[in-house]
Amino acid sequence: VSVGRVFSMILAALVVILLGWAFLRGSVRLSAIPAGSTLTMQYTAMLVRAALIVFFEFLVVIVAIAGLVTFSLAASPRMLARSGDTFSAAMRPLLYTIVAMGIVNGLWFGLIAPRVESRLAQYAHRKHVAEVALQEAERLMELGMYSGAEEHLELYSSLEGESERSIDLLREAREGRTAREQEFRNQLQRVPDTPVTRAVEVEQMTVIDLIRIAREYLEDGDYFSAHHFATLAVEQSRTPRRDARIIQAEAFNAIERGSLARDEGEARELYAAKIAAYEAYQRGATIPEKAVEAYYRFQELEKRIPTDPDVQRFTPRALERVREISVFVEDARNNHVLPGRSNLVFLNERHADWYELVSVDKLVRVRDGDFLYGIEVIRVAPGSDRSPFLHLRAPYGKVISGYGHGALDQVILRAVSRDGSAVERGAAVVRPEFFAGDGAELEGGLTLRHTVDEIARLGGGTRALSLLSLGELIYLPAQLERLGQPVYFARVELLTRLFRIIGFFVLSIGSIAVGWRFRSRYPGRPPGGVFLIMPVVPWLAWRVIEVGRFTFATIAGNLVTLTSLTTTFVLVTISMFLLVIFTVFSLLRQKLS
Amino acid sequence: VKKTLLILPILVFRVVLLTGLLLAGAVASRGHVAALENLVALVFLPGLMLGVIVTYLRAITDRVIPITLVPMTLLVSAAFLVAGILVGFPEASKPVANPEPVEWTAAILHGRSTSIYVDRQVGFEFRDTVLIRHGMLPRLHHHPVTYWNYEDGVLVIPGEGTVSTAEISGLQQTRGPSSLTLLVDDLRTVLRLLPPEIRPTTLLASPGYIATLLVLSGLIALTWPLVRLTRWPLMNGVITLGWARLLPAIPRLWDSAAPLMPNWFTSTFGLLSSFLTPAPPAVLLWLVLAIALLVLWVFQPSLARPRREMDEVEEQP
Numbered sequence: 074v075s076v077g078r079v080f081s082m083i084l085a086a087l088v089v090i091l092l093g094w095a096f097l098r099g100s101v102r103l104s105a106i107p108a109g110s111t112l113t114m115q116y117t118a119m120l121v122r123a124a125l126i127v128f129f130e131f132l133v134v135i136v137a138i139a140g141l142v143t144f145s146l147a148a149s150p151r152m153l154a155r156s157g158d159t160f161s162a163a164m165r166p167l168l169y170t171i172v173a174m175g176i177v178n179g180l181w182f183g184l185i186a187p188r189v190e191s192r193l194a195q196y197a198h199r200k201h202v203a204e205v206a207l208q209e210a211e212r213l214m215e216l217g218m219y220s221g222a223e224e225h226l227e228l229y230s231s232l233e234g235e236s237e238r239s240i241d242l243l244r245e246a247r248e249g250r251t252a253r254e255q256e257f258r259n260q261l262q263r264v265p266d267t268p269v270t271r272a273v274e275v276e277q278m279t280v281i282d283l284i285r286i287a288r289e290y291l292e293d294g295d296y297f298s299a300h301h302f303a304t305l306a307v308e309q310s311r312t313p314r315r316d317a318r319i320i321q322a323e324a325f326n327a328i329e330r331g332s333l334a335r336d337e338g339e340a341r342e343l344y345a346a347k348i349a350a351y352e353a354y355q356r357g358a359t360i361p362e363k364a365v366e367a368y369y370r371f372q373e374l375e376k377r378i379p380t381d382p383d384v385q386r387f388t389p390r391a392l393e394r395v396r397e398i399s400v401f402v403e404d405a406r407n408n409h410v411l412p413g414r415s416n417l418v419f420l421n422e423r424h425a426d427w428y429e430l431v432s433v434d435k436l437v438r439v440r441d442g443d444f445l446y447g448i449e450v451i452r453v454a455p456g457s458d459r460s461p462f463l464h465l466r467a468p469y470g471k472v473i474s475g476y477g478h479g480a481l482d483q484v485i486l487r488a489v490s491r492d493g494s495a496v497e498r499g500a501a502v503v504r505p506e507f508f509a510g511d512g513a514e515l516e517g518g519l520t521l522r523h524t525v526d527e528i529a530r531l532g533g534g535t536r537a538l539s540l541l542s543l544g545e546l547i548y549l550p551a552q553l554e555r556l557g558q559p560v561y562f563a564r565v566e567l568l569t570r571l572f573r574i575i576g577f578f579v580l581s582i583g584s585i586a587v588g589w590r591f592r593s594r595y596p597g598r599p600p601g602g603v604f605l606i607m608p609v610v611p612w613l614a615w616r617v618i619e620v621g622r623f624t625f626a627t628i629a630g631n632l633v634t635l636t637s638l639t640t641t642f643v644l645v646t647i648s649m650f651l652l653v654i655f656t657v658f659s660l661l662r663q664k665l666s
Numbered sequence: 667v668k669k670t671l672l673i674l675p676i677l678v679f680r681v682v683l684l685t686g687l688l689l690a691g692a693v694a695s696r697g698h699v700a701a702l703e704n705l706v707a708l709v710f711l712p713g714l715m716l717g718v719i720v721t722y723l724r725a726i727t728d729r730v731i732p733i734t735l736v737p738m739t740l741l742v743s744a745a746f747l748v749a750g751i752l753v754g755f756p757e758a759s760k761p762v763a764n765p766e767p768v769e770w771t772a773a774i775l776h777g778r779s780t781s782i783y784v785d786r787q788v789g790f791e792f793r794d795t796v797l798i799r800h801g802m803l804p805r806l807h808h809h810p811v812t813y814w815n816y817e818d819g820v821l822v823i824p825g826e827g828t829v830s831t832a833e834i835s836g837l838q839q840t841r842g843p844s845s846l847t848l849l850v851d852d853l854r855t856v857l858r859l860l861p862p863e864i865r866p867t868t869l870l871a872s873p874g875y876i877a878t879l880l881v882l883s884g885l886i887a888l889t890w891p892l893v894r895l896t897r898w899p900l901m902n903g904v905i906t907l908g909w910a911r912l913l914p915a916i917p918r919l920w921d922s923a924a925p926l927m928p929n930w931f932t933s934t935f936g937l938l939s940s941f942l943t944p945a946p947p948a949v950l951l952w953l954v955l956a957i958a959l960l961v962l963w964v965f966q967p968s969l970a971r972p973r974r975e976m977d978e979v980e981e982q983p
Contacts (some may be wrong), residue, residue, distance in 0.1 A: 141900065145898065145899075145900040145901075146898065146900075416776075416781075416800050418774050418776065418781050418783070418798050419774070420772060420774065420783070423772055428772070428785065430774075430783050430796050430806065432798050432805050432806055434800075434805070447805070449804055449805045449806050451796055451806045451808060453785075453794055453796065453808050455785055455786070455793065455794040456794070456810075460794070460808055460810070461808045464804070464806065464808075466803075466804050466805070508804055533776070534774075534776030534781075534835060535776065535835050554772075557772055557773060557774045557783065558773070558774060559768070559770065559773040559774070559775065559836060561768045561773075561836070562835065562836070587900070588900060590899075591723070591898075591899035591900035591902075591903060592898075592899070592900070593897060593898040593899075593900075593901075594897040594898065594899070595897045595898065599896065599897070599898055599901075603896050603898060603901055606901060606904065606905060609904055609905075609908060610904060613904055613907065613908070616845050619843045619845065620842070620843060620845065620846050623842045623843050623846065624691055634768055
């Protein structure tokens with residue numbers, strides 16, 4: 074039997090034991106995640122991932138133990154002599170194996186482990202979202218809110234696929250919603266029908282088209298549409314269009330006249346409401362509060378005269394406009410139950426004389442967009458008496474992406490209720506609360522200087538570092554710095570990984586040298602009593618490695634502050650390689666007998 | 667004897683080297699477990715112990731005569747201990763670690779319930795900070811200045827009291843792995859048994875200290891029978907290291923075991939210990955262990971036989 078085979082056999086036995094333990098630890102870790110079914114392929118894949126993390130954590134320990142045991146107990150000079158004339162010749166195939174394992178270990182810690190960790194984190198997050206969505210759907214079903222339940226069930230099945238329970242619930246929710254809609258339609262039929270005029274879309278229209286359409290509407294007696302298209306023509310035209318202005322004025326006069334021409338009573342009142350809603354809509358283009366008002370007015374009108382062509386045309390437009398400047402409290406509240414990143418803090422801007430710090434209680438990323446909860450913004454001018462000069466808190470926020478290349482995202486801080494009912498402090502509109510300043514410079518939204526991705530990834534503190542690959546740890550610090558996250562921890566993490574990657578060679582080769590130097594001097598197998606103490610070896614090996622890791626981590630902490638990252642990186646790499654070379658030499662110095 | 671005598675300077679050199687290495691390691695880890703001035707005292711005993719173990723492990727293959735090696739080691743250990751006392755062990759009392767070697771600028775230090783944004787750090791003073799209290803409304807609180815009290819693990823906010831830094835990354839008192847901190851605590855207990863600062867005359871006049879010194883040196887020198895316990899040096903090394911770890915733990919183990927023992931036993935033991943060694947009971951326990959090692963050594967078979975056997979085995983074709 075060659076020494077290489079003995080080493081492989083001992084290592085294989087240890088690998089089997091470690092794998093068993095790793096799978097046990099992995100399943101304990103996964104048990105904290107709500108699992109749909111533990112027998113699925115997906116669960117198995119995740120279990121393998123979780124187990125691999127534990128496996129590589131302890132791989133160096135078992136390689137060191139295998140080296141120690143093989144060369145101090147199992148291998149004899151005669152066995153080695155069969156593999157080569159000298160100790161170094163006998164060692165060569167084994168060194169190749171160790172180098173190959175070291176490369177795998179290096180790839181793991183440098184590249185694969187962070188990916189595996191993020192996959193596990195995603196998996197856990199998805200499972201949590203799915204579970205919460207199902208619970209929320211059940212709760213909404215009990216309350217009779219079928220369409221909300223349906224949304225949550227659809228979210229559930231998009232994440233988890235369909236289960237018997239979710240299919241049943243979805244059918245119930247759809248039936249409930251259909252019944253509700255039928256009921257609503259029956260009510261509508263009692264409202265007298267008015268003829269519906271054709272709807273025209275304004276997108277991609279030239280000013281000439283707009284004016285032509287406005288004129289047609291004016292001739293048809295549809296004054297709201299005529300005014301709307303004429304206004305659009307005036308806005309879009311670069312030169313003053315007298316013809317458009319004339320149609321605008323004529324249509325507006327007709328609208329006013331129409332109000333007088335109507336009979337007394339409900340019809341007149343409805344017409345006045347329509348004018349008010351329309352006016353609010355027009356002014357909403359520049360004043361956000363008016364846009365919200367227009368939205369509520371058209372909502373009200375839609376309930377009363379759903380078949381009115383003006384109402385049908387302007388209600389969706391008002392909705393569109395209000396979505397651009399506010400977040401619906403109902404949407405925000407629905408998504409609040411979903412899991413997300415919590416307690417994010419980041420530096421949004423820092424200038425010579427002031428800085429802006431943002432804290433977000435929770436960030437939920439869903440298909441509808443990125444919802445923020447408990448957003449607090451503070452602006453401080455260092456050294457100034459009137460600091461902070463701005464401090465606000467908004468309960469809800471939603472990220473809207475900026476238009477154009479390089480445009481910055483905005484967080485809308487105004488929240489409104491969907492149907493105009495009071496949501497907070499008796500009001501339908503929730504505005505940020507100001508502790509200092511009035512936010513005039515915020516212009517209704519907070520401009521984000523970073524992408525939501527960066528904030529979600531790095532705003533939560535040092536726990537994100539284990540998800541970064543070696544390359545990212547080298548290139549990310551600039552980004553971290555802009556977000557106000559200390560670069561120090563990333564650098565320590567980088568050096569610690571280097572220690573782990575190169576330290577593997579030192580420990581595995583060194584263990585062989587030590588094992589051989591202190592090999593058993595029993596002519597045959599040692600007496601049984603000696604084996605009783607064997608379990609101490611892994612324990613001691615682990616303790617030594619643990620203390621070694623701590624010492625190296627603290628040394629890394631000191632090193633990164635002494636010089637620049639590049640210098641430290643190069644210095645550490647060189648000295649670690651020197652240590653490897655020293656270990657290899659101390660191994661090859663050993664004699665066969 | 668000549669060969670054994672040659673080992674002496676090597677032994678002294680190794681003790682100094684290993685103590686130095688341990689000290690360097692402890693300084694490099696910024697004394698996470700002790701104030702820097704206490705580090706010398708703390709690494710002194712482990713350095714001595716490791717130096718002796720390494721020398722013994724190598725001596726086995728060097729065919730020295732143990733009957734001269736062990737007493738010489740005893741003398742060297744005693745000399746090192748006395749020298750240590752004469753130089754003066756600083757009182758190794760309070761564990762004081764040093765903070766992270768960073769001055770924070772424009773940095774958010776995250777914590778579970780409280781995080782802090784530090785715009786600029788000047789010594790232990792943080793300027794233009796924003797405290798983020800994750801469970802309070804409002805969350806953000808601007809403070810022009812906060813003071814960091816590292817030793818007590820708190821942030822002092824003028825006019826508002828203190829905030830614990832136990833959970834704030836970068837500000838918490840980092841402690842090493844439990845195995846290391848426990849070892850340091852044990853070593854500190856042992857150091858307290860030794861006189862802190864003493865003149866040679868007073869040392870001679872206090873039999874308790876002399877007994878402690880002798881027993882400790884004896885224990886260190888008597889690791890020899892353990893180093894050659896089996897014919898597998900690696901296993902011997904493991905056993906001896908385990909033994910070396912156990913020794914400083916004896917006072918702690920005695921303190922925790924004494925209340926569980928019957929009253930008559932502890933009182934008799936205390937009486938016996940004050941009679942035999944005018945020192946704490948742990949010293950008597952050490953003495954018992956030293957005697958046990960001595961007995962083990964006396965009854966150990968000679969090294970000649972295994973050497974001959976190995977020679978025969980290795981010389982076979």
